[in-house]
Amino acid sequence: MTQLDDLDLEVLRSINSDVTADPRTLADIRQQVLTPKPSRRPGWLTLAAAGAALVAIGSATALALPHLSAPAATPSAIASEQPSVAQFTADAARAITLSASKPQGTQWVKITLVNEWTNYTNAVGDKVTKTDHPHTITRITETVYVPPSNSKRWVRVLDWRDIPLSADATKMCADDGCHTRLKPQRARQGNFPVSEFDATSWEPPRTALAGLTADPTALLAKARSELPAAIRNDPSAQLAWFAGKMGNTWVADADLRAAMFTAIGAIDGVRLQTGVTIKGHTGTALIAASTHSNNAYQLVFDPKDYRLIGWRITGDRAPTEALYESELVSSAP
């Protein structure tokens, strides 16, 4: 009998259990290690946090840029009145089917997702301690370059930065470094491997879209079926499911995106709030409070073209916020 039997050792063992070693990587290391070299010593490198964990719910692919999109359908709500969720999502569904913008010629679409949260823990030496004051802000930036044609590969750059908010944190960053930027990754059709640190940081567009139909009822049923039993009927969980899919289907099927908006409009417990600002950008938020935790989930949309601006998760000591921005560029790294 082990001391961990009743802890469900199998759950612990299942974490990251699909990680494998690339044979070429091993071969390179073997050669490096076993090839005699003059005066080589192992380097106690102070590599600043190799690898960045990007915990994004889905990742934006190319998108309907506001300035390139066809005029959106006029929202039925008067500006001074707050529309209902049903009105907003119905307007969004209509607008989406009217626009299908793509980059022109040799332009790439550069989409940047910035995800931030505040840490109240300090890892110093061999200990993690909780702090009463904010210690750092973690800012993870994922930049995806969508090519103008399928013959080119998508490019992704991951960047992790810890921003010190206290004297301890400032010293920690000076000692250990607080910034890591991975070299660009390339993949056909956006099929990047999962981020190094989290299994759900990127869902390849093909995978994200698999089995999705432009049927709001079917989409809602699929959302519920793919959520853990305990939160299957949690409106915030359902909203988050759609957020991830919407990010991944940004350039895809306009009818599918329209169906998603319609499905969101049918989730019990979602409310709407206009004039919500996230990182300096103001939009209309669809909000759902979790029935299972203190968290609430806000999806913020541009009220003119219904582009997903970003999201916010509240209920922790400080909110987590993510913001999408996009532009057309002439090249990728």
Next chain:
Amino acid sequence: MSNPNLVAELFDTHAAELYRYLARRAGHTVAEEVLSQTFLVAVEQQHRYDPNRASARAWLYGIAVNLLRHHYRSETRKWQAYARYPLELVDDTADVATSRADATAAQRSLARPIAELNEADRDVLLLYAWADLSYAEIAAALHIPVGTVRSRLHRVRTQLRVALSDDSVQETVS
């Protein structure tokens, strides 16, 4: 040790497993660096390796874990990020989606308390759970008594159990 090919043989036997362990803890970039350093240290210290005192696995894991401590903070951030989102997007067929979704929720529930473990406790826990080292091997790898391994595992188990009971996602919602 008189085997001139010792480290090469050890690499061929254990490198893939070590790499997996390191990558699961701290990501592929760190795993590449630490694995390389581990075997460079093994090359330098092979004359000190005593098979009567520790299995080759335990010896190598001990070197690797010691090197991994330089990346403790980045590993902690990884666990914190993993724990951060309670909502899992599962891409799977309907037949297995439910059980996998539940399992993934349980994984995330463990990630937060693991993120808060100190270095020594995390090493013991994951050498036990992921590297499948015995108590004796963990003790040899970390140069601590077997009794200390037992007590640390017991303490970790209690901490995780307390954390899970405060943050369970496995209760039924009616």
